[in-house]
Amino acid sequence: MSNEQKKDSRIRRIEDVFILVSIFSLWPVILGWEGMLYQTILYSALIGLLVIFARRVRRFKKARSDIENDQDG
DSSP: OOHHHHHHHHHHHHHHHHHHHHHHTTHHHHTTOOOHHHHHHHHHHHHHHHHHHHHHHHHHHHHHHHHHHHHHO
């Protein structure tokens, strides 16, 4: 594996872990807990998930264009 592939793999793992942490951050809401700390965690999770979503959409678009370029060439 090249250095770039290792870096991409590590970033994807970090994204996956963040997604799981974001899911667990919903539990205070489900349990009815209230507080500024929980609100901050929820909004941080939302922002992080949006960033991950944008990164993955870009990654899929790049993969699609790479496949199309390979088929054309």
